[in-house]
Amino acid sequence: MSPSSNFFRAARPAFRAREFFFRPKQGSSARFQSTAAGAGSSESWAKRMWNSPVGLKTVHFWAPVMKWALVLAGVSDFARPAEKLSLTQNAALTTTGLIWTRWCLIIKPKNYLLAAVNFFLGIVGIVQCTRIGLYHQSQKGKSLADKAEEVKEAVVKS
Template sequence: MSFFKTFINSPVGPKTTHFWGPVANWGFVAAAMADIEKPPEMLSGNMTGVMCVYSALCMRFAWMVRPRNYLLLACHASNETVQLYQLSRWAKGQGYLQLKEDKTPPA
């Protein structure tokens, strides 16, 4: 019981935004995971890029803030991973990541 009481009253417990902020941000990860089934043409390159930058900045914040917010760090690391995957899908769909064929004749 004392562990539970300590967690409830801790600086990162459920009485603070250090807890509820990351819990709410897991919605971004869930939405990106749901979009994996969508065709790449349906993805927004601009929004996905913004989400990558947002998660990178928030990961730094979660690491630098005292007390360190490991829940927020894990949330944004997961979001960064999924968003980078979505960005690669979008770039392939737009033709940015195609392999270039060597058109020079062999000597």
């Protein structure tokens, strides 16, 4: 028996304990409430959001905000011709978007901001993969001479 298997066997109960993954701070019963006891409604929304365990100074807020750049890049690619798009890249974005959307709704606490951005990333990827597939389908019936003529016309235009 290797020493590493002994380590994992000893650590298994700690990983199975719920508190290992999520320990709410003392005094926080809701997502955007202040952690100070008795603060109540006297604090502004901005102050509560700043002091929240999933607020403005945490990765739970900024990761989804930054990931919107991927969605916007995918939307801007709608203007590009389908032959210039990468099927593998768009398939990867679609897959990760859909998998992470599901994961964001399973974890505790649920991260709806991250779920939303991943959902839209998956949708943009599906649209792009569909465009690429339709382009490749349209190219199947063309002969080599037709394709050479298209390349010749493109070179003349540029």
